[in-house]
Amino acid sequence: MCAFSAQSTRITIDSDRLSQELETLASFSDSPSPSVTRIVFSESDRRAREYVKGLCREAGLAIHEDAVGNTFARWNGERPEEAAIATGSHIDAIPNAGRYDGTVGVLSGLEAIRALKGCGFSPKRPIELLVFTSEEPTRFGIGCLGSRLLSGNRDPSVDEKLKDKGGLTLCEARKAAGFSSDLRQVLLPRGYYIHFLELHIEQGPLLEQEQLDIGVVTAIAAPASLRITVEGQGGHAGGVLMPGRRDALCAAAEIILAVESSAKSTGSHDTVGTVGVCDVFPAAVNSIPSRVRLEVDLRDIDEQRRETVFRLIRQQCDEISGLRSVGVQIEVVNADAPGECAPEIVDAIESACRTNQLRSRRMVSRAYHDSLFMSRIAPTGMIFIPCRDGVSHRPDEYASSDAISNGTRVLAHVLAELASK
Numbered sequence: 231m232c233a234f235s236a237q238s239t240r241i242t243i244d245s246d247r248l249s250q251e252l253e254t255l256a257s258f259s260d261s262p263s264p265s266v267t268r269i270v271f272s273e274s275d276r277r278a279r280e281y282v283k284g285l286c287r288e289a290g291l292a293i294h295e296d297a298v299g300n301t302f303a304r305w306n307g308e309r310p311e312e313a314a315i316a317t318g319s320h321i322d323a324i325p326n327a328g329r330y331d332g333t334v335g336v337l338s339g340l341e342a343i344r345a346l347k348g349c350g351f352s353p354k355r356p357i358e359l360l361v362f363t364s365e366e367p368t369r370f371g372i373g374c375l376g377s378r379l380l381s382g383n384r385d386p387s388v389d390e391k392l393k394d395k396g397g398l399t400l401c402e403a404r405k406a407a408g409f410s411s412d413l414r415q416v417l418l419p420r421g422y423y424i425h426f427l428e429l430h431i432e433q434g435p436l437l438e439q440e441q442l443d444i445g446v447v448t449a450i451a452a453p454a455s456l457r458i459t460v461e462g463q464g465g466h467a468g469g470v471l472m473p474g475r476r477d478a479l480c481a482a483a484e485i486i487l488a489v490e491s492s493a494k495s496t497g498s499h500d501t502v503g504t505v506g507v508c509d510v511f512p513a514a515v516n517s518i519p520s521r522v523r524l525e526v527d528l529r530d531i532d533e534q535r536r537e538t539v540f541r542l543i544r545q546q547c548d549e550i551s552g553l554r555s556v557g558v559q560i561e562v563v564n565a566d567a568p569g570e571c572a573p574e575i576v577d578a579i580e581s582a583c584r585t586n587q588l589r590s591r592r593m594v595s596r597a598y599h600d601s602l603f604m605s606r607i608a609p610t611g612m613i614f615i616p617c618r619d620g621v622s623h624r625p626d627e628y629a630s631s632d633a634i635s636n637g638t639r640v641l642a643h644v645l646a647e648l649a650s651k
């Protein structure tokens with residue numbers, strides 16, 4: 231038995247067991263190894279959920295699931311009535327992804343709990359492991375569906391009607407997967423969690439380049455997505471002479487460059503703007519494009535600055551519309567506010583790194599995670615671990631067993647410290 235003290239306890243992480251479990255979890259996939267495809271509520275997703283729940287039961291945790299399939303595995307502690315500390319991530323994966331995104335946060339959370347149990351630690355507050363439903367937007371078009379609903383970010387009655395490509399609604403899909411209670415009950419009561427922590431692969435190259443073990447996340451960038459529709463005039467590519475044209479694609483090309491220059495204009499590398507979709511109508515070689523639809527992703531950790539970039543894009547769209555006599559319509563698809571990590575958790579992570587002689591740096595999360603929405607309802611922190619070449623969402627995504635083990639040790643220390651209060 232050891233009484234926990236952040237300075238003295240050696241928490242033993244079973245990295246072989248953790249690697250083995252990551253490998254088994256990766257086997258629940260709709261694409262051949264090493265790629266992983268696990269779309270929410272698919273058969274593979276259901277089997278993966280059963281596997282993780284089985285491991286949690288073996289660890290003595292009490293399981294419950296909500297109406298959208300968010301899964302909670304609870305270690306009650308000495309004062310089960312008090313607000314819990316939670317950790318977790320997601321196990322769904324986009325088509326042809328790797329095996330570490332999200333899964334590391336779930337299984338390392340479980341391993342951290344087992345390690346704390348193993349050294350005789352007794353938490354004062356409950357510790358909960360969370361597996362969020364549908365962090366990836368693949369099936370229903372909205373990322374972080376589970377954590378958005380938990381935190382009250384979305385209207386459940388609207389979300390019930392979200393459809394997948396086959397026309398199945400979220401309501402139908404979740405019920406078919408066995409989650410049939412009222413979606414409005416997913417929203418957590420105020421104060422349910424006192425802290426939330428997520429361990430995740432960096433999905434960027436900085437930690438590896440700087441040979442660091444841990445990234446201590448201070449802020450999470452949030453995306454805004456815009457849909458821009460340009461309406462020009464079509465016509466025969468031979469018949470309509472250049473001076474008379476109102477080519478929607480030429481106007482769209484200028485808008486794409488305006489997105490780039492507007493994002494660059496802030497001078498901050500935390501501002502990024504991308505046009506990832508360009509649909510041309512009628513898309514025939516001998517026809518002048520009459521309509522183009524662009525999808526734009528803008529991200530920043532500073533919401534005001536992101537708004538400034540958005541205004542710049544809007545202004546330039548107006549100018550381009552006037553000069554080229556085309557109609558330009560801008561629709562804001564979503565605009566989430568960025569999230570700040572809680573200073574007390576940032577400090578606790580850094581202190582756990584020092585205790586374990588791990589090298590760390592503070593950094594910003596450029597991808598968004600369930601933590602972004604959890605930060606709206608509880609002080610939140612994120613622990614990043616290095617991944618090879620910063621690669622993610624690809625079959626060659628890789629984090630070493632040592633990197634995962636280091637992150638898990640830090641996670642266990644921080645959970646123990648927070649659960650001791």
Ligand SMILES: [Zn+2]
Nearest residue numbers: 331332365599
């Ligand atoms: Zn993820």
